[in-house]
Amino acid sequence: MDVLLPRTLDEALEMKVEHPEAVPIAGGTDLMVELNFDRRRPALMMDVSRLPELRRWRREHGSFFLGAGMTYTRIIWDLPEFEALVQASRTVGSPQIRNRGTVGGNLGTASPAGDALPVLAAYDAEIVLIRTGGQTRALPWNKFMVGPKKTAIEPPELILGARWRVVRGPGSFSKVGPRNAMVIAVTSLCLQLDEDQRTVRVALGSVGPTILRAPDAEAFAARALADAGAWDDSTALVPRHVFEGFGERVAAAAKPIDDIRGTAAYRRHACAVLARRALRWALDDRRAAA
């Protein structure tokens, strides 16, 4: 076993060409557990936690780019405008975990329970991969995360970050688990409204082999808000059955299984509850902002 310690992204990408098998380690909050418990013994690891190029974010003509090395603590401090992302970051582990854990790590592990992932899915983010020579390619989130803990990354590549079109409108992240801290999601949900396109986006975590969107529920909610006149008038009354119908459709999009953290039936129920609440919060936020 050995560890590579590149100091720059260029150096890291060169090393990745020579040693494509090197497993990147950033905050270590997933990989170290596997090492400590002897579940995994990679022959070679590469420390990416010290690469300054990954710890950046920037705005680019209506889009936003989040570097893979951004920790949850830094997201909370630096990016308050992305409310759902900040809420998701606050639910990650504990202060110690948020100081180390990165969005790139969430993407690389690609667990359906990764807290940042439903947010990236609801933002319609693309994942940017880089290889030596600075050559990048971008994959839509659902072409990058292709199964439970499976991604489309190729051996010479590293995750550079995620990019999304910034939308105007309220958003939230909610998560069900046995306590407030140190919880792996039993069910999580991100809802984002797009005021300009007049769409509702909703993404689910921990209720399928990978992160899921709920397109039927999204179309139903967008149409119901239009029927109620709510897109033009944030004070317009949205009938109660809309929330019920939205929750049912979100739950129908889930593909949960029974596991140690919860049953499929509970998870499906939780999806409906979180969906109703998230839609309610979004409409309340619009009204308050108006």
Place this chain on the structure above:
Amino acid sequence: MLIRTKINGEWRTADVWPGASLLYMLREQLGLPGSKNACEQGECGSCSVWLDGELVCSCLVLAAQAHEREVRTVESLSSDEHLHPVQEAFLEAGAVQCGFCTPGLIVAVADLLARNPAPSEATVREALSGNLCRCTGYVKILDAVWLAAERMRETPA
């Protein structure tokens, strides 16, 4: 592999197995057993240290990731003559029972109070949410935090 780390102000070198954690290096190779080894999965906070000034679980840091970086452990807080105000407060408030979680909690409280000298109760609870104590029920620990905060505001370090 040889790892060179500035630990509590002093550059130290250790020859570690590449898969070893920073916690293992501190305890088993550098003679610093203050950071405790319990869960080895970042749940309990007993191994909390500062890495380049940030509070982290040293069981989740690869020792190699601390190469050429700065680590401060609970041992840095006191000398033979003086305890840190947070340590004093834990003793006085009765916040120590079995003591296993204590070093991690001391580090986490010292980290919080250095950043926020007058935290609300909700802030304290969130700041300590990554440190488990199975004896005290946390009531005395919160008492110790208020006592330490008060004293540190009166006599800043």
